[in-house]
Amino acid sequence: MTEAVVDDIVTVLPPLLNALEALGFFQRNLHPPAFASVMNEIGAPDETLQSARAAIGEWPEQFAGLRSRLDAACNETLAAFAGIREVERGNGDLVAVFRALRHLPRAQEALYPLAVQFPPVSSFFLNTANRENEDLLARLGTGASEDTGIFHDHNEPGSRGGFSIYVPEYYTHDRAMPLVMALHGGSGNGRGFLWSWLRDARSLGAILVAPTATGSTWALMGDDADTPNLMRILETVRNRWTIDVSRVLLTGMSDGGTFSYVTGLDGASPFTHLAPVSATFHPLMAEMADASRLQGLPIFITHGKLDWMFPVQTARQTQAALSAAGADVNYREIDDLSHTYPREINAELLAWLNGK
Incomplete structure (x- = not known):
């Protein structure tokens, strides 16, 4: 694995896992009257992930499969946040929140095959x-x-x-x-x-x-x-x-x-x-x-x-x-x-x- 690829993974993986944890917290604690307070508690991990994702460069073709999974996990995670942020801005209801959260398992499905290569991913898919x-x-x-x-x-x-x-x-x-x-x-x-x-x-x-x-x-x-x-x-x-x-x-x-x-x-x-x-x-x-x-x-x-x-x-x-x-x-x-x-x-x- 090239140094540039390793650097990109080190850059994007922690904010991705952090954003996924935040979505899990949001999903578990979702209660309509408490929507605003739960949003406030999770902060803005999606912004950190967006910045890290934007910093990733081109990868050699031999790492295309790995890049595809990482991109999919990031895309689905950011799509979940985008849907929730729309509701936060007043555009949508609880149904829209549930629709946005459908992206969370898709992100996990894309990420899971990387567990065998990356210990932080393997640890993420264990209970605390x-x-x-x-x-x-x-x-x-x-x-x-x-x-x-x-x-x-x-x-x-x-x-x-x-x-x-x-x-x-x-x-x-x-x-x-x-x-x-x-x-x-x-x-x-x-x-x-x-x-x-x-x-x-x-x-x-x-x-x-x-x-x-x-x-x-x-x-x-x-x-x-x-x-x-x-x-x-x-x-x-x-x-x-x-x-x-x-x-x-x-x-x-x-x-x-x-x-x-x-x-x-x-x-x-x-x-x-x-x-x-x-x-x-x-x-x-x-x-x-x-x-x-x-x-x-x-x-x-x-x-x-x-x-x-x-x-x-x-x-x-x-x-x-x-x-x-x-x-x-x-x-x-x-x-x-x-x-x-x-x-x-x-x-x-x-x-x-x-x-x-």
Whole structure:
């Protein structure tokens, strides 16, 4: 690698990672009444990134692939900020914010292949507790084999019914791993939602599957085309990778969390643990659920006190109803959480899944 290329990478990588962290903070702490204060707290990392990006020169053709990924990560990050800044200036609403945040997982997807070459990128894709874990970083440094890393199965942007999967680079067929199936929120997709969980799956050792609903959202009413599709996806994964069938978690955000109840309370469900986040629940679900399935079923409910879409009282009532029906319910209420995904809960969910 030429000195000029190294200098450019050293120039642009820190502000890029800092800008991505800022977007993650913004996404986690987004609450409509607090929009201005959250914007003030993240500052202007996009301006620093823009300046660093502008300073990059021409690279030799042999580094075109690396340059393409770095450019894509920068472009998507800056596009996310541009969309949010428009709303900050009064041009747009919450829908425009969500649209802007779609660029964040695209930036992460572009950047992730560089983790094997650049330790700061590898550390970025670990949870905070493991960023200085030298043993883990060394195991990850070998890079993906044909059976590890990120794969997309009929899950291109705009498609429905496919799935994305992450298999830790240190996975081996002779050691069964727990599996997390994470369901996106309404109008989302699995390819984007994968990044809500990847850091923790990579840090703590879990196979992560992020399906995309067959319709515009999960089958919460009418015919259920999603449950058989999830079963198909799970069987596809089990045929290729070694899964610990005693540790199979179904979780999801918002509509995805609600659907984890719908399909996960079925008597034939293969999921051993359920963890709905920011979800809604109708008491009839508990009454209609398979009674024997509910007995002792581990369920971990996470909800925010600031949730404006599904008020927290709903989650409290859900805890009471499921506990009364015999489920083994853990309940986590987060004071500063609105209707967003709290990535900080993932490590706790994996510890719970692993019986720790």
